[in-house]
């Protein structure tokens with residue numbers, strides 16, 4: 001009896017190891033591909049896939065597994081620019097870099113904070129061709145997945161109206177280093193989709209929406225800019241809504257506004273986490289806010 | 298043996314020295330060396346733990362009571378099992394974790410002392426109950442320190458500034474939050490009802506400065522990452538800008554009184570930054586490298602702890618770098634000078650700060666013992682706290698001009714040391730005196 005248990009255990013372990021090494025091998029392969037492609041410019045990429053790459057394969061999510069939570073306080077070895085001016089956007093949006101002027105022809109105006117597997121950006125891309133959209137994600141492997149996904153999409157749709165040159169992902173801690181990436185009033189939309197709930201009272205400061213972080217978001221958002229929030233955790237919904245409502249630089253948008261807004265519709269269904277909620281027949285709670293002008297100082 | 302002073306702060310006139318050693322605050326007259334004020338933190342450092350413990354026990358008791366009720370209800374609902382004994386787990390009273398023999402000692406000391414601009418209040422921090430303590434100063438009393446407010450915080454306070462009118466204390470804590478705490482309002486007992494922070498970083502706050510420019514008020518905050526932020530005050534939810542330039546933690550910010558648009562910052566970098574903090578863009582005016590100045594005064598103490606060494610470094614120790622931490626920069630207002638202390642060294646570097654923000658070298662002063670801290674008064678007199686085991690705890694210097702500094706032979710300084718009541722039996726009992734270098738962030742897998 002115990003022998004059998006032992007055996008299956010051992011087997012399980014082997015299988016686990018095998019799966020882990022498969023995932024690693026897959027990611028290594030993608031790594032090489034990514035490195036080869038990442039710095040390739042838009043035009044070069046088109047040449048590389050003349051037949052608009054019908055055989056371009058999208059990366060598979062199951063090879064990029066990672067622990068569900070990460071600690072936003074800890075000091076990961078993160079790479080971030082010293083100032084927003086030092087940020088090399090050309091690397092992320094090669095399609096919008098003007099070789100002649102050495103400048104970007106359009107800038108990041110939409111940010112998906114904690115973008116996870118990137119579904120929201122993919123769905124937003126065709127709706128905002130004139131804005132670059134940036135996903136920020138703290139988990140390495142998840143970020144790599146999104147990178148590979150975008151690379152594949154760009155190759156696959158190189159000839160299409162929406163060629164996904166306007167979306168990109170960046171590994172970073174949005175709670176700590178947002179001001180290193182964005183200038184004052186650079187953004188017009190910020191999305192917070194299904195953020196980690198951090199249930200325990202003690203951990204509430206780890207939440208991505210707190211009254212003090214909201215001041216930073218207000219700094220990078222322009223007047224009239226929108227903060228979108230959606231979650232399946234009612235408690236968290238109330239918490240986010242409360243903090244945004246209490247913050248002097250934000251005002252709540254009403255149901256009528258939500259119903260006519262295109263992004264609300266997209267956000268409701270686009271993200272991987274949102275789809276999971278659908279599968280489990282959970283509810284989704286939305287709250288949107290407008291950045292109002294600074295008061296007299 | 299006298300415990301060295303961990304903090305010293307002089308008033309503008311230089312008549313008084315406010316000092317701390319362990320959990321004692323002592324105020325001395327610089328004319329006579331006499332103690333004119335004192336305060337001891339009598340709150341047991343175990344107090345907060347005991348409170349927590351009590352809460353836990355209460356919660357357990359409540360749970361226990363509920364368990365019994367439930368078990369009784371269940372028994373009542375099942376008549377067949379009537380005779381069965383009702384079994385409920387007894388409560389186990391949790392123990393207060395007492396440090397074992399190998400555990401690091403718990404230190405209880407004053408980490409910050411701040412004088413309000415009008416010198417009406419002395420404000421400090423406690424470790425024991427993580428409080429801000431505010432004293433009204435009255436030198437006509439036997440003890441010039443009258444505690445007017447003691448406000449506990451959820452997280453340990455570690456930086457203090459005050460508003461221009463001295464009515465509000467702006468306090469930064471270990472988790473990066475900044476609170477506005479009134480002097481005259483009663484202390485809030487239940488921390489759940491404590492007002493929200495006025496601003497926050499997601500990193501330990503290392504310094505807070507209040508500033509005024511063009512009739513508008515600001516609060517400047519620095520943290521353990523490399524961020525320096527300028528926010529409006531009291532509407533601190535409106536951020537004016539970040540000042541980018543540091544690569545390591547920032548330990549202090551200084552706005553010189555003769556150039557209120559200038560800001561000098563320093564910390565874990567081997568350079569000092571000089572800014573125009575009021576400008577919309579191009580704030581950084583100068584970076585001044587202190588590397589060559591400081592290196593000759595560093596020792597093996599300044600090498601990273603062994604667990605952070607790379608394999609190559611462990612194999613060849615000559616690869617290990619001595620790390621520079623600027624612990625403090627103060628201004629000599631009268632002669633528009635800066636004085637810089639690198640942590641755990643026996644040197645002070647005097648620098649010039651020109652009107653255009655450029656920093657240049659002036660001279661180096663050295664002492665016989667390592668310097669713990671220092672303070673400068675409005676008459677260009679500088680008080681230097683020494684890490685000394687033979688009772689010589691203070692040196693005094695007088696700036697005679699922008700280029701001429703004289704060390705004074707002062708018997709009152711020795712008198713002050715002799716009058717201090719904070720004693721230890723042996724050198725080992727002296728509290729750790731250098732804390733800034735520990736702010737350096739390290740990665741164990743570099």
Ligand SMILES: C[S@@+](CC[C@H](N)C(=O)[O-])C[C@H]1O[C@@H](n2cnc3c(N)ncnc32)[C@H](O)[C@@H]1O
Nearest residue numbers: 114115116137138173174175193194271272273
């Ligand atoms: C529950 S997931 C939701 C992902 C995605 N928005 C969705 O709806 O499918 C939350 C994500 O936020 C990321 N995250 C948490 N804290 C973060 C931070 N400080 N900066 C960037 N990303 C963060 C997590 O790694 C995680 O992928």
